[in-house]
Structure formats: structure tokens, C-alpha cells
Amino acid sequence: MMEDLHWLGICWSEGPDCGGPHGPYSQSERRANYLEAWRRRHDGGFLYPCTCSRKDLAQSASAPNDADDEPLYPGTCRERKQVSEFSEPAGVNWRFRVPEGEVVEFSDLNLGQQRYVAGRDFGDFLVWRRDDIPAYQLAVVVDDAAMQITEVVRGADLLKSTARQLLLLRALGHSTPDYFHCELLRDAAGVRLAKRHDALSIRHLRESGMTPEKLLEMAGWP
Numbered sequence: 001m002m003e004d005l006h007w008l009g010i011c012w013s014e015g016p017d018c019g020g021p022h023g024p025y026s027q028s029e030r031r032a033n034y035l036e037a038w039r040r041r042h043d044g045g046f047l048y049p050c051t052c053s054r055k056d057l058a059q060s061a062s063a064p065n066d067a068d069d070e071p072l073y074p075g076t077c078r079e080r081k082q083v084s085e086f087s088e089p090a091g092v093n094w095r096f097r098v099p100e101g102e103v104v105e106f107s108d109l110n111l112g113q114q115r116y117v118a119g120r121d122f123g124d125f126l127v128w129r130r131d132d133i134p135a136y137q138l139a140v141v142v143d144d145a146a147m148q149i150t151e152v153v154r155g156a157d158l159l160k161s162t163a164r165q166l167l168l169l170r171a172l173g174h175s176t177p178d179y180f181h182c183e184l185l186r187d188a189a190g191v192r193l194a195k196r197h198d199a200l201s202i203r204h205l206r207e208s209g210m211t212p213e214k215l216l217e218m219a220g221w222p
Contacts, residue, residue, distance in 0.1 A: 004202040008212050022147040027139055030146075034134035037142045037172060038089050038127065041096070046171050047127060049086045050077040050093040073123035090132035095124040096168060104163040109180040111156065116163040125164050141165050145174040156181040157192070185219065 002017055014020020024030060041047050050073075073095065086092055100119035107113050116122065127138040134142075144152065152162075162179050169176055184192040193200060205215055 004206070007206060008202070008216065027134075027143070030139075030143065031134075033142050033146055034128075034139055035089070037138060038094070038134070041127070041168075041171055042089075042094075044171065046097055047094045048077060048080055048097060048124075050080075050095045050124075050126075052076050052093070070122070070125060073125070075124065078124060089128040091130055093126055093130045094128035096127050096137070096164070096171075098122070098124055098164075098167060104166055106162060106166060106176075106179060108159070108162075109151075109178055111159070111181050114159055114162070116160060118163075118167065122160055122164055127168070137161065137164050137168060141168045141172065141174070144177060145169070145172065149177050151178045151180060153180045153182065155184050157184060 002015070012018070014022065014025070016023075016025040038047070077095070078097065098118040102118045104116045104118060105114065125137055126135040128134055143149075159181050162181075166176060186192050187200070202215070
């Protein structure tokens with residue numbers, strides 16, 4: 001991925017290939033940061049253990065809203081008491097208890113004002129997986145805060161995740177960065193390009209003889 005980005009002419013001031021003041025830059029090396037954040041939110045009562053299986057969720061939860069990949073959690077384990085066997089994150093999923101009915105608003109630097117209602121547009125979301133790996137929402141919030149990120153640029157399919165992350169940032173006492181969500185690149189049929197769908201990759205285009213200049217021109221970038 002980094003090789004492809006360099007091929008396009010995109011450079012960065014710090015990262016796993018060049019170092020910098022906010023390393024390490026591989027999430028596998030940042031477990032202590034995530035675990036400390038989990039403990040703080042666990043002790044503050046923001047999290048609860050969830051033993052629902054994927055089958056349980058498929059049978060009880062609604063389909064994902066819009067382009068969002070996480071279905072609305074029905075709250076099956078929400079009132080479950082935390083007992084001593086769950087004093088560590090491993091072995092059970094952990095969800096963040098969203099404030100039901102709270103409106104989460106933010107102004108996106110590209111797409112304007114955004115508004116979501118907790119418990120309606122998104123439910124209690126995963127912050128730690130049963131296989132003892134921090135979930136996406138927790139990991140990126142902890143990384144952004146630790147690395148002093150002031151502007152997050154990413155795809156528009158993550159708009160709703162921003163609402164979730166704003167709640168996490170507040171619970172952890174971190175400042176909020178600015179957000180810029182880009183429109184997604186799509187194929188001729190209008191389907192977004194995604195690696196999980198075996199979509200056309202930069203590597204494939206490179207191997208077919210495409211030049212960086214031509215690819216950037218096709219994507220509409222100056």
C-alpha cells in the first residue's frame with residue numbers, strides 16, 4: 001500500500017517506513033495504548049460485555065443503515081452486570097453504551113453539517129473483540145489523540161463512524177479533530193471500489209502500464 005502511494009507521488013512526514021515523534025506506527029505495537037483506554041472506559045461504566053454471536057445478531061438486528069457496515073445492535077446484553085470474570089477484555093465482545101436519543105452533530109469540511117441520533121442511527125458499538133483485538137472505533141480514536149491529529153481525511157462511508165468516535169473522544173477526554181470526508185471512487189456501474197470486492201487496485205493498474213499522471217487525471221485530481 002505504501003509503495004503504491006509513493007508511486008502516485010504521495011508523501012508523508014512520519015509513518016512506519018520513515019519514523020517520527022509519535023511512533024510506533026503499527027497498531028500491533030500499540031496494544032498498551034488501547035488497553036489503557038479500554039480500562040478507563042470500563043472503570044467509568046461506559047462499556048459492557050456482549051456474548052451475542054454473529055448468528056444471534058443476524059437474527060435479531062436490522063440490516064446495516066445506508067453504507068454503514070455495522071447493524072443496529074438490539075441491546076440484548078445492555079443491562080448485563082459486569083462480573084469479575086470480565087475484568088479483562090479477552091474472551092468476550094465489549095460494546096460502548098451510547099446515550100440513547102442524544103443528537104451528535106459535527107460540521108464536515110467537505111460535506112457540511114452532519115446530524116445523527118444515538119440509539120436510532122447507530123447503536124451500542126464494538127470497542128474490543130472477543131479474540132482480544134481492539135475494534136476499529138477504539139483504535140483510531142486512541143491513535144488520533146496520541147498522534148495529535150488535527151484533521152482526519154477519509155471516505156464518506158465513514159461519516160456515521162465519526163459520530164461514534166465523537167462519543168468515544170468525549171468519554172476519553174480528548175480534543176476533537178476536524179473531519180473531511182471524500183466522495184468514494186466508483187466503477188462504471190457506480191459500485192464503490194473496495195478491496196473486499198476484488199475491485200481494481202492501484203497495483204493492478206501499475207502492472208497494466210498505467211502512469212501515475214494518467215491515473216490521477218482519471219480520478220479528477222489536479
